[in-house]
Amino acid sequence: MKFFTEVWTVAIHELQQILFSVRAVMFFVVYSTMSFLIGSSYGKFLGFIDKELSDAVTPVGSEDLSNAGVSATQVFQELFEKQPQLISVFGGREVADALSNGDLSVLIWFILNLSSWVLPGLILIIGYDRISDDLSSKFSRFVFLRLRRESYLTGKVLAQWTVAVIVFGVVFLVGLLLVGQSEYVKMEAVTSSAISIWAGMFLYLLAYVCLTVLFSVNFTPAFRSLALGLTILMAFGLLSIFKNFDEFWLGDQALPLWMGAPSAYLVYATHIFLWLGLAIMRIRNREI
């Protein structure tokens, strides 16, 4: 069988297995619930901007922003001009520009922020045992008599990535619809930024799927892969507090990636290359 046929065969089976699993449903429920809880708070947040932040940027005091003819984008423009230290809090220059230009709505910004914390963990929970279980039960022996090891691994990556993209896609689309109901947002601009977010998200999800697969291929039994994976993700999260580290670690590059920053693309592509390469090397050389 050719490589791509093998990958396809593994991916289709894997997809069926994951999509109808309890964990995938849980993934969707947790992620969408959290996102939509934020969505429902969106109106309140805009109210907060309206009432509280307008004091900082306009002389109109408690006057309603819409009545005053001030848009949310103007609020952000003036906010970032007067308090530039907030730019890094919001996720860097690209994000600040997008918020100021109206290319990125606050709701989407929230969902993306949440995603950068929640998705890596959820992806790990979905995939930590997908290879590890086969290796520890030695079912892989039956498989590797028939398939190239790299096809098996690539098929697994492809399926897990597809599931993550589907879940994110549904949540994101609903988020966009909610945004569309807001009068503060230019829908055309949001739609154009959505493409950039989508492109970034493909890389983002792939990177974490590759990281999960790397854990899964290295650590058996499966619970060890999960425990170590979560520990390492948390450790990386903590490390990103340090200045130099945040330029290279995925977590800090997530929002710039979604805004289309080339440096973030480079960071993500490097991580994907590295982790997928290590995972393939490991599975090729691993005795089973």
Added chain:
Amino acid sequence: MKAIEIKNISKTFGKLQAVSDLSLDIPEGALCGLIGPNGAGKTTLFSMLAGFLRPSAGAMFVRGKPLVYGQPPVGKIAMLPQDAALPGRQSAQQVLELLAKYGGRSGDDAKQKAKRALQMVGLGETQSVQRISELSHGQRRRVAIAQTLLGENEIICLDEPTAGVDPRAAAELREMVVKMRGERTIIFSSHNLLEIESICTHVAILNKGSLVKSGPIDELRREEKVVSVRLRSPPNTPDTLLAEIRQLEEIETADWVDDEPTIRFSLNNQKGSEDAVNKVVSLIIKHNGVLGDIERGQSLEQRFLDETRQSDG
């Protein structure tokens, strides 16, 4: 033609030498029994053949083509691993279909192949659609054996296929293997030496990771240097008789068999064995023993014990 050619293969795990400089040829169509005590290296050898383990040294060939570690031996080797588990949440039919697809079969073909393989190992419709976790140990073993029958592989390796299987199922399995004898090359490992003796055409004895003896079973028997003489009536002076037999220059060892009126002796070499047997017979008659049957050679079990003891030093 050689179906399998193993050349100076070795495998170490840290300080443990699991297989040591082992060379073995298995002719096409042979049903080769692989025997050895626990830890002899049988499973390690199987695992290297199937590509589960990377040999530390040496090379292996299937019909002259080298086996490369990391490349699936599709079409060459089917394998029943000893301790690999099948996913319990799926049915036997589903798992076999999947494995058939992995082996390059398309949807319907995979379905048919899986169905046929399950029939061949005697699993009915009901058991085929049951979750594997709901099947008995013996039935699960049958499913694992069925996966070796999915493709048209030249070589089938069965690592202790009858272990943990009830006697009836074991007999059916042996019957199935015998049916395939000659069509495919089969390597069959077992601790049941009677089983090996009854179905195999060839045998390879392993001990401590090394090959002790190999070849066609018949030849191994022919080259036996052991002779057993059964007496209908014991001699008057058994100890004297034994001492006199031991003094013969052609005799290497001689002993009474426990609780039996039988003398078993081994020859220094096979040449002149008839003369030696005649001399022993004369001595028995001289000591008033009544002669019964004379058997040359020994059971595979005895041969196995002798060979492994010898290699233990």
